[in-house]
Amino acid sequence: MTPVLATRGLDKAFGAVVAAAGIDIDVPAGQRVSLIGSNGAGKTTFVNMVTGYLKPDRGTIALDGENIVGLAPRMIVRRGICRSFQIPQLCVELTAMANMLVACAAAEASGLSSWRAPDDDGRRERAEGLLERFGLQRYGDRPVSELPGGVRKLLDIAMALTRKPRLLLLDEPTSGVSAEEKFPAMDRVMEAVAGEAATMVFVEHDMDIVSAYADRVIAFYAGRVIADGVPAEVLRDADVRRYVTGAAA
Numbered sequence: 001m002t003p004v005l006a007t008r009g010l011d012k013a014f015g016a017v018v019a020a021a022g023i024d025i026d027v028p029a030g031q032r033v034s035l036i037g038s039n040g041a042g043k044t045t046f047v048n049m050v051t052g053y054l055k056p057d058r059g060t061i062a063l064d065g066e067n068i069v070g071l072a073p074r075m076i077v078r079r080g081i082c083r084s085f086q087i088p089q090l091c092v093e094l095t096a097m098a099n100m101l102v103a104c105a106a107a108e109a110s111g112l113s114s115w116r117a118p119d120d121d122g123r124r125e126r127a128e129g130l131l132e133r134f135g136l137q138r139y140g141d142r143p144v145s146e147l148p149g150g151v152r153k154l155l156d157i158a159m160a161l162t163r164k165p166r167l168l169l170l171d172e173p174t175s176g177v178s179a180e181e182k183f184p185a186m187d188r189v190m191e192a193v194a195g196e197a198a199t200m201v202f203v204e205h206d207m208d209i210v211s212a213y214a215d216r217v218i219a220f221y222a223g224r225v226i227a228d229g230v231p232a233e234v235l236r237d238a239d240v241r242r243y244v245t246g247a248a249a
């Protein structure tokens with residue numbers, strides 16, 4: 001079966017810094033993939049290339065077999081790849097609900113969303129449903145500027161789901177989420193993603209979260225993939241222990 005995402009020979013350099021070198025990754029439908037790696041390993045660069053925020057210097061990126069390199073981010077969103085950000089991209093002066101409504105309206109305006117709101121009420125219903133699914137209803141009327149970092153992260157993810165994406169990329173969904181809230185937050189994310197039948201790639205630094213939620217782990221170091229496999233195997237790998245987790249070998 002054609003993988004949902006297939007990259008071949010992705011290279012990206014920023015001057016002398018190699019942020020991606022020969023990245024070949026296939027992600028089949030339904031898989032939950034975690035990207036791990038120390039700071040500067042190239043995880044966000046990979047997410048940015050797949051979502052069109054950065055153009056690779058070389059290589060191809062295919063969604064369901066169709067090349068998407070060179071398309072603008074908004075066109076890639078229309079093809080069904082949505083994302084959340086390492087630093088959430090929200091209108092902080094608006095309420096959480098207003099942010100959701102803007103995301104819903106944008107999804108409709110793209111014309112290719114598989115979901116159609118019949119009217120303002122329908123849009124509000126969809127927004128309320130997503131807020132509820134993420135346990136965020138009580139924040140609906142609050143301006144985002146007043147919300148804690150972890151809540152903003154979840155809101156950004158909820159907004160990425162307004163379009164029923166085929167592939168969802170989350171850049172550090174649990175950073176800024178308090179230790180005791182991380183697992184409940186990921187439970188919500190996983191449930192919501194399963195409900196939308198999306199394939200998921202998430203960047204994560206917390207290895208307990210990686211072990212609990214990923215089917216597969218891909219480890220990056222200096223722009224290269226140094227390990228790829230099931231979590232237990234990758235987290236035991238000598239290079240991963242040396243360059244990523246810092247665990248004693």
Ligand SMILES: Nc1ncnc2c1ncn2[C@@H]1O[C@H](COP(=O)(O)OP(=O)(O)OP(=O)(O)O)[C@@H](O)[C@H]1O
Nearest residue numbers: 014017018019037038039040041042043044045046
């Ligand atoms: N726009 C840019 N201009 C210059 N250098 C960049 C740019 N974006 C990323 N880099 C560099 O590319 C390398 C990879 O960065 P990237 O943000 O992909 O790392 P990361 O794995 O996401 O790290 P972190 O865990 O800190 O988020 C780093 O050395 C970074 O400084």
Ligand SMILES: [Mg+2]
Nearest residue numbers: 043044045086
């Ligand atoms: Mg990053």
